[in-house]
Amino acid sequence: MTILNTLNFVSFSAACNSDPIVARRRKLIAKIEEQIQLANDPNYLPIKTKWITDADGHQRKIDVPKRIKRWWTKSINGQINLVVRYGSKPLEFSKGKNAIELVDENAVAETLVKIKEAAEKGELDTLIEQQVQFGRAIRKKTVAQS
DSSP states (O other): OOSGGGSOOOOOOOOOTTOHHHHHHHHHHHHHHHHHHHHHOTTOOOEEEEEEEOTTSOEEEEEEEOOOOOSEEEOTTSOEEEOOEETTEEOOSBTTBOOEEESSTHHHHHHHHHHHHHHHTTTTHHHHHHHHHHHHHHHHHHHHHO
16 A cells, blocks of 8 residues: 555645635734734734845845734723724724724723624625725725826
8 A cells, every 4th residue: 555545635726815805804804813912912013024135236035023003092081992994994883983992901802803703704894895995986086186
């Protein structure tokens, strides 16, 4: 008996990466995961890879910390307001309501996990689509005025 005969072979098909809804969902989930890590560890700094060119003209990759902004702030009344952002704009969960009010900072990570689960199930797809449409409208208006 050969080693290959002991293996179970199946047909593989790669996941469709061209679906824009799935790509947007993955982008939001990645940002939520960064916020969860930031909520659990205030000293957390995500790393990004950057190409630099030295004086001799040689290019190389280096890891540099990304600038990351927390999605939550303390309000005047002592409550925590958590704003979920897609791009630079907050998602509007219902008309005029774009923040989640929490009792204290200990609930931030737990709430972000719930939001991540909702995003994975596709519950935020319509909100993300609204943000994308808003951005497209702004770009169209800017191009039309030019």
